[in-house]
Every structure is written in C-alpha cells, then in structure tokens.
Amino acid sequence: MHAALLRREGRRVLLAGSRGAGKTTLVLRLVRAGYDFEGDEHVFVEADGVIARPRASRVKETSLALLPELAETILSAPVYTDVCGPRIFNVDPRTIGGTWRIEKGAVDRVIVLHPNHGGYSSLRSMAPTAVAQALISEVGMRGIDRGAPIAAIARMVSHAKGFDLSLGDHDGAIRCIDRTLDG
Numbered sequence: 001m002h003a004a005l006l007r008r009e010g011r012r013v014l015l016a017g018s019r020g021a022g023k024t025t026l027v028l029r030l031v032r033a034g035y036d037f038e039g040d041e042h043v044f045v046e047a048d049g050v051i052a053r054p055r056a057s058r059v060k061e062t063s064l065a066l067l068p069e070l071a072e073t074i075l076s077a078p079v080y081t082d083v084c085g086p087r088i089f090n091v092d093p094r095t096i097g098g099t100w101r102i103e104k105g106a107v108d109r110v111i112v113l114h115p116n117h118g119g120y121s122s123l124r125s126m127a128p129t130a131v132a133q134a135l136i137s138e139v140g141m142r143g144i145d146r147g148a149p150i151a152a153i154a155r156m157v158s159h160a161k162g163f164d165l166s167l168g169d170h171d172g173a174i175r176c177i178d179r180t181l182d183g
Helices: 023-032 062-068 068-075 128-136 147-160 170-182
Strands: 003-008 011-016 037-039 043-046 048-053 057-060 079-081 087-091 109-114 122-126 162-168
Touching: 003 023, 003 043, 011 170, 023 037, 023 057, 023 062, 023 170, 037 087, 048 109, 057 062, 062 068, 062 087, 068 087, 109 128, 109 170, 122 128, 122 170, 128 147, 128 162, 128 170, 162 170
Parallel strands: 011 109, 109 162
Antiparallel strands: 003 011, 003 037, 043 048, 057 087, 079 087, 122 162
C-alpha cells in the first residue's frame, strides 16, 4: 500500500493518500513532534498485521520550503534527480531526531489524507467501509486473486478508527492526529 506508518506511545497510525497529498512532509513533521517512524512509502498489509518496507524517506526538493527547520539536514542527505527534474533526498528519520523501528502489528488509526495546500487542516471520522474503499485505491495487488488483499484491508480497518484529514497547515494537522490518539 502507498502509505506511511508511525507510532506514538505504542499506538500505530497509518497515513494514506494519493501522490502529492503531502504524506512525506507531514511524516517528517510528526517525527519532529515525537512520533516514531516505521515507514514512509510502502506498507505491506497482511492477514496478521501490517509492516513497513524498510527504507528512508524520499523528500522532494519542493518540500524544502515547507520544512525550513529541516532544510540543512535534508540538503546534506544523499540525493538523486528524478526523471522529471526535481531532486529527491533520501532522509534517514534518525537524522531529524526520530527513532526508526519496523515490526509487524495492528493499526490503531487509519488516516486518509486529502490535500488542502494553503488552507486549514480539518478531520472527520470515517466508517470502516469508506476507509477500506479509500485504501484500495492505494494498493498494488499482485495477480488475479484480489480477495486476500481486500480481506486483509477490511480486517485492518475493522480494528482501527478511521479518519479523513483535509491536510492544510501542518501544525493543525498534527493537533488533529494527536486528538485521534488521545480520545
């Protein structure tokens, strides 16, 4: 699944959203706010839990303006140039003060991101079926059998609380995500 996975105080948060929604930038902000990093691009959903693909964050050059306090660290990370032109930095989350661990387990919160760049962040709860529908569009399914992956997603969302986050300002988004874990 195209998603990010984080942890705070033993609770796991899965962030999903389309390309360009702002996942990586928000993930780095959440790590700076005390969340533990598990993964930021690919999360494998299986019958017995989810696990992040072990890789550092890929930070687009365009995100530097949104992360001025991290710009020096990001600019010192290994870099490559995308075929479309922008530079992409390979940022180890530990270099920005986070912890990084990967383990399989359940998800407590699923947050589906929708970009609202330049606006305010707001959050609303989602029914499990709506969360599952949103997540299926972010999944790469192998082969013809789609039943097992869809069942794994349905199982995951049935045990987690789901939310739709209109992602505008990052401080507001962090407060919204914190509230989902606090109450």
